[in-house]
Amino acid sequence: MEEVYDVVVIGAGIFGSCAAYHCQKRGLKTILVEQFELPHKNGSSHGLSRIIRYAHTEREYVPLVSDAYEQIAELEAKTGEALWKQTGLLWVSTPQEVASMSKILEGSNIEHETISGEEVAHYSVYESFFSLPTFTFP
Known part of the structure; x- marks a missing residue:
C-alpha cells in the first residue's frame, strides 16, 4: 500500500x-x-558548544529566542526530559558591537552585564570557574 x-x-x-x-x-x-x-x-x-542566546546585534532575534525558550519548555514538559542546561555567555567583540547588543538587551529587559577586556583578565581562578566556567585565565 x-x-x-x-x-x-x-x-x-x-x-x-x-x-x-x-x-x-x-x-x-x-x-x-x-x-x-x-x-x-x-x-x-x-x-557541547551549542548555545541559544539573546545576545545579537539585531533586535529581531529577541522574540525568536523567547519563542525558542518557550518551545523548549513545552517539549521538556511533554517528554519529561531536560533538553538543555542554562549557562552564561562571554561575548568578545568590538566596543561598538557590545554596546549595540547591550542596548538591545536593555530595551528588552534582558539581564546582562558588560565587562571590559581588562575586567575579564582580572577574574580570579575561583571566579572564572563559577562565573565563566567555559574559560580559564592564567
Whole structure:
C-alpha cells in the first residue's frame, strides 16, 4: 500500500526537526527523512558548544529566542526530559558591537552585564570557574 503524506521534510537537523514537529502539530501527515541513523553526531547542532542566546546585534532575534525558550519548555514538559542546561555567555567583540547588543538587551529587559577586556583578565581562578566556567585565565 502506498503512503501519502501532506509534508515530506528532508533532514532531521534542528530546522528539519522543528519544521516536521510543527507540521505534525498542525495535523499534517508528516514524514521526516534523515540520511544518517539517529542519533548521530554529523549535524551542526551537535556538541557541547551549542548555545541559544539573546545576545545579537539585531533586535529581531529577541522574540525568536523567547519563542525558542518557550518551545523548549513545552517539549521538556511533554517528554519529561531536560533538553538543555542554562549557562552564561562571554561575548568578545568590538566596543561598538557590545554596546549595540547591550542596548538591545536593555530595551528588552534582558539581564546582562558588560565587562571590559581588562575586567575579564582580572577574574580570579575561583571566579572564572563559577562565573565563566567555559574559560580559564592564567
